Amino acid sequence: MSNEELWQAVLAQLQFQISPANFATWLKNTYILSKKDGELLISVPNNFSKEWLENKYNKPIFRIIRELDGEIRELRYTVGAPPQQPKPAQPTQRAAVSAPPTPQLELEELKIDHATNLNPKYTFDTFVVGPFNELAHAASLAICKTPGSVYNPFFVYGGVGLGKTHLLQAIGGKIAEGFAEKRIRYMTSERFTTGVVSAIRNHAMDNFRSLYRELDVLIIDDIQFLAGKDKTQEELFHTFNALYERGKQIIFSSDRPPKSIPAMEERLRSRFEGGMIADISNPDFESRLAILKTKIAEYNIEVADDVCEYIVSHIQRNIRELEGALNRLLAFHRLNNKTPTLQEARTLLRSVIQNPSRVVSPKKIMQTVAEFYDLKEREIIAISRKKEVVRPRQIAMYLLREELKSSYPLIGKRFGGKDHTTAIYACEKISKEIQESESFFDEINLIKQRIYNG
Numbered sequence: 246m247s248n249e250e251l252w253q254a255v256l257a258q259l260q261f262q263i264s265p266a267n268f269a270t271w272l273k274n275t276y277i278l279s280k281k282d283g284e285l286l287i288s289v290p291n292n293f294s295k296e297w298l299e300n301k302y303n304k305p306i307f308r309i310i311r312e313l314d315g316e317i318r319e320l321r322y323t324v325g326a327p328p329q330q331p332k333p334a335q336p337t338q339r340a341a342v343s344a345p346p347t348p349q350l351e352l353e354e355l356k357i358d359h360a361t362n363l364n365p366k367y368t369f370d371t372f373v374v375g376p377f378n379e380l381a382h383a384a385s386l387a388i389c390k391t392p393g394s395v396y397n398p399f400f401v402y403g404g405v406g407l408g409k410t411h412l413l414q415a416i417g418g419k420i421a422e423g424f425a426e427k428r429i430r431y432m433t434s435e436r437f438t439t440g441v442v443s444a445i446r447n448h449a450m451d452n453f454r455s456l457y458r459e460l461d462v463l464i465i466d467d468i469q470f471l472a473g474k475d476k477t478q479e480e481l482f483h484t485f486n487a488l489y490e491r492g493k494q495i496i497f498s499s500d501r502p503p504k505s506i507p508a509m510e511e512r513l514r515s516r517f518e519g520g521m522i523a524d525i526s527n528p529d530f531e532s533r534l535a536i537l538k539t540k541i542a543e544y545n546i547e548v549a550d551d552v553c554e555y556i557v558s559h560i561q562r563n564i565r566e567l568e569g570a571l572n573r574l575l576a577f578h579r580l581n582n583k584t585p586t587l588q589e590a591r592t593l594l595r596s597v598i599q600n601p602s603r604v605v606s607p608k609k610i611m612q613t614v615a616e617f618y619d620l621k622e623r624e625i626i627a628i629s630r631k632k633e634v635v636r637p638r639q640i641a642m643y644l645l646r647e648e649l650k651s652s653y654p655l656i657g658k659r660f661g662g663k664d665h666t667t668a669i670y671a672c673e674k675i676s677k678e679i680q681e682s683e684s685f686f687d688e689i690n691l692i693k694q695r696i697y698n699g
């Protein structure tokens with residue numbers, strides 16, 4: 246195995262242990278510089294990466310490497326120049342039809358357009374549509390035809406890795422294609438927050454405002470991160486009004502519907518609800534299969550049907566994980582020059598395939614519920630009767646009962662030593678409400694998704 250192949254194989258496995266954001270940050274532009282006397286020297290782009298890899302990721306990396314190459318006994322990191330690979334310099338130009346890419350891992354794309362923040366890799370062409378996302382997709386296409394006039398604002402929500410960013414980016418890209426004169430900007434809500442904070446600090450608020458208010462299309466991703474950020478919310482509210490009044494298109498995404506975002510100003514929430522709201526749910530079997538096959542086709546390799554079906558019947562949680570499995574197939578293909586058989590795929594994917602009886606701990610449930618409602622875990626455990634705490638507590642009790650079949654006395658005990666009748670009351674109340682309110686049912690499902698996904 247060449248150094249390059251070895252490193253690719255390491256990265257392919259490592260991405261399952263590291264969040265995509267961290268993966269891109271710490272592992273971009275890393276490669277093996279040399280392998281000598283059992284020592285592997287890894288080149289990293291800067292001191293930050295070096296520190297992180299040494300202190301935080303060295304163990305998992307080492308473990309993976311040992312499996313691949315038992316001779317290696319030590320890893321060292323050194324700051325070096327990235328490999329000399331000329332990068333295309335024109336970010337806005339779309340790639341002409343070219344030879345299919347050779348199988349390789351998709352690391353961070355470097356082609357992001359700086360004026361719009363749009364990444365050309367996310368298009369409608371590569372967006373697979375199924376029952377789980379067809380409403381959001383149809384609304385998106387309508388918006389691209391006449392931005393600002395139908396569905397405004399447009400609010401898309403759904404769990405992690407289900408295609409929100411892809412869809413928002415595709416909308417931006419398609420509007421850019423159809424309307425060259427329109428000024429479009431895609432932002433994460435963190436980025437928007439940073440903008441507000443630095444504008445305040447530098448007394449540059451006017452400048453900041455006029456920058457946003459000149460836009461024709463404003464896209465803000467993951468709006469749930471604005472929870473509790475009052476100043477940013479206020480600024481967004483004014484930006485929203487200024488754009489909306491002039492018929493400009495505004496698009497938001499979130500991991501939950503507007504009414505379930507905690508600590509969100511009422512007036513902003515009602516703006517979100519004033520337009521079109523579409524959700525993306527978990528893809529069904531056929532959709533997952535279609536997505537996997539589409540992605541496989543992009544790499545121009547052949548994967549047997551039984552292998553594809555094996556993958557999609559075992560990876561059900563989200564599309565990002567499907568891509569993770571695909572990357573393993575690609576790494577396998579690189580190393581062996583063939584695609585795996587079903588038997589090989591089983592081995593290859595063993596550590597990513599979820600075990601249906603994956604253990605969820607009570608702590609995980611309590612933490613997730615608390616986090617969902619923007620509370621501390623200890624707040625929902627304590628005896629407070631404050632309304633904003635009581636309800637999440639009841640939900641946590643209900644989920645302990647439903648998901649773990651915990652006994653009522655035990656549930657009561659977990660929450661500050663309450664009586665089992667309190668637990669029974671909570672569980673009955675919540676399950677009744679779930680039957681009565683569809684939106685509450687959705688809310689509970691979002692929490693469950695997080696419990697199992699996170």
Ligand code: ADP
Nearest residue numbers: 371372373405406407408409410411536564565
């Ligand atoms: P989210 O923003 O909801 O967390 P992303 O948009 O980042 O999810 O999607 C995760 C990955 O799955 C991305 O690489 C994206 O391209 C891919 N993906 C999501 N939805 C689809 C789809 N409908 N068809 C094809 N690929 C998809």
Ligand code: MG
Nearest residue numbers: 409410411466
């Ligand atoms: Mg996203």
